[in-house]
Amino acid sequence: MQDLSPSRLAMVPFVSVADMMRTVHAIGVERFLIELAGYIEDDFRRWPLFDKTPRIPSHSKEGVIELMPTSDGEVYGFKYVNGHPKNTAAGYQTVTAFGVLAQVSNGYPVLFTEMTILTALRTAATSAMAAKHLAPRDARVMAIIGNGAQCEFQALAFKALCGIEEVRLFDIDRRATQKAARNLAGSGLKVTSCTSGQEAVAGAQIITTCTADKQYATILTDNMVGAGVHINAIGGDCPGKTELHADILHRSDIFVEYPEQTRIEGEIQALAPDHPVTELWEVITGQATGRRSEAAITLFDSVGFAIEDFSALRYLRDQLARTGAFVELDMLADPDDPRDLFGMVQRAR
Amino acid sequence: MQDLSPSRLAMVPFVSVADMMRTVHAIGVERFLIELAGYIEDDFRRWPLFDKTPRIPSHSKEGVIELMPTSDGEVYGFKYVNGHPKNTAAGYQTVTAFGVLAQVSNGYPVLFTEMTILTALRTAATSAMAAKHLAPRDARVMAIIGNGAQCEFQALAFKALCGIEEVRLFDIDRRATQKAARNLAGSGLKVTSCTSGQEAVAGAQIITTCTADKQYATILTDNMVGAGVHINAIGGDCPGKTELHADILHRSDIFVEYPEQTRIEGEIQALAPDHPVTELWEVITGQATGRRSEAAITLFDSVGFAIEDFSALRYLRDQLARTGAFVELDMLADPDDPRDLFGMVQRAR
Incomplete structure (x- = not known):
């Protein structure tokens, strides 16, 4: 009897x-x-060795489907992600994602995973990691403007990584703020629900903007941002979608993931194409200055980059043995003789 | 009790x-x-409406990992495929593939599938479909030079679609020919095993070359190809890999899938960048001539294109209800309230 079960x-x-x-x-x-x-x-520290390409989009009138590949020469990863702003009206998610990690040496996938939840986690982890390098050391209060799907992940990441003790929530939809406050009850954070952006930023050393409208919006106006603040702007992440008034950009030291992509998708699409920005990886490796002074305004103009997904895929892969939370899929044809693919199919009859 | 099972x-x-x-x-x-x-x-008939981009490769010294996306405006598909010539020595496959089909209107994947076997089938189906439009009408004998993983699929596709009655096999490795002959016994085809390429092409109206070496090779020399023959060249499919002597190219009417890609990867990489070629879809829609005369040599310089994978994904999706041969994967996070992704995670505790 021939063994027809899939090989390891x-x-x-x-x-x-x-x-x-x-x-x-x-x-x-x-x-x-x-x-x-x-x-x-770790992956930002070895940024130059990555194979970096802007994401590969397929646009339609309803939204976009994107592939985001990258490789460090040993491991290859990509994420599939869609963005369809009108989906929620039909009971679908605006953004869904999945991803794959593969070995460069033989091209075999080693992980296939949902990435909607994982992307929410990596976005928050990236924000807090950047703030660790850019925000005032003594920051304890963060305003979060936009209390949608990303809000609670941001709050917990800044608590865990930056020592934030209070979050001040504001959303134009009060139910979103109520939802976030409810989810964060018992988190150990002091949660303050606010009725305006102005009220939310009062006393905050860090301001996170994570609104979702796909349009030019002014979530933060110039008068709302005082000296010594760190702005974590993650909602402005595609062409035609920004959150900050341009005056704030001109007062800020701007830090980005990958300038080629951020100039198209980030807050800085409102600025001249040669407006100076600093790449975050250069701050992390000590090649560039992060916070120049106590009074400086630092802005992390984050749009999300393939390397962050790659890091998340690497991390998840390394947890598989620890959690056991996976199943194995018979995804790869594996005939005993590679030239005998047909024979493998034939014998399965 | 809240229902925590994934939604449809x-x-x-x-x-x-x-x-x-x-x-x-x-x-x-x-x-x-x-x-x-x-x-x-069908998809070649509506070729102009597809969103076409060359495949997106990630090269390494061991091989390549590629993403091949395309869309017809209603459905989006992509294939992940690797090519690692040295894999077989370590017991791995040279090529493995998987793919995804998604709805453009909402970005949701509707099919996730292995594509190693499916690619073998689509390559053979594409070859035979092209031959139906290009080969001599009375072709009954096909030579197949290179008797690896693609060989039997080619033989059966040409039998089913073009009325081929005899296949004449040759491979520099006799065991490959023996394997193919064994697999094709009982197929209804007359199978003739040959000891040289010269012997294999004798009396054949169609010559298929599907060798696998990643190097410039001359599988067919000029003297082996007579008038009125159709050449189906599928082994020359990446830079530095060709199978035909350039003299044959100069005597042939050359048909390709997507010139931008074929000039880099196909047999015509050996020719001037402006050497005239005809796009196959134009023959199929009647906008260009296929076979000019009984004596003409037609050459389908096939490298494989994303649209063929897209067709294969579409076909497979349409068979799911008929075969029931699939399982459902919980790939997409689907909170009741799209803004409450965190709450969904929290409640799953």
């Missing part, structure tokens, strides 16, 4: 949405965020 | 290697090839 080489671990939630709970959200931020920081 | 919207059908083999047997290989060729031909 043909199997790829798959982390479903349910398994991702199991993973988060097995590790703990804050510990997950701290450890993930460590992987992201 | 979050589930994506997955076709494993085992399910793909089940699908092929449920439908029958030849019928699968005929129906798949119909889907491919």
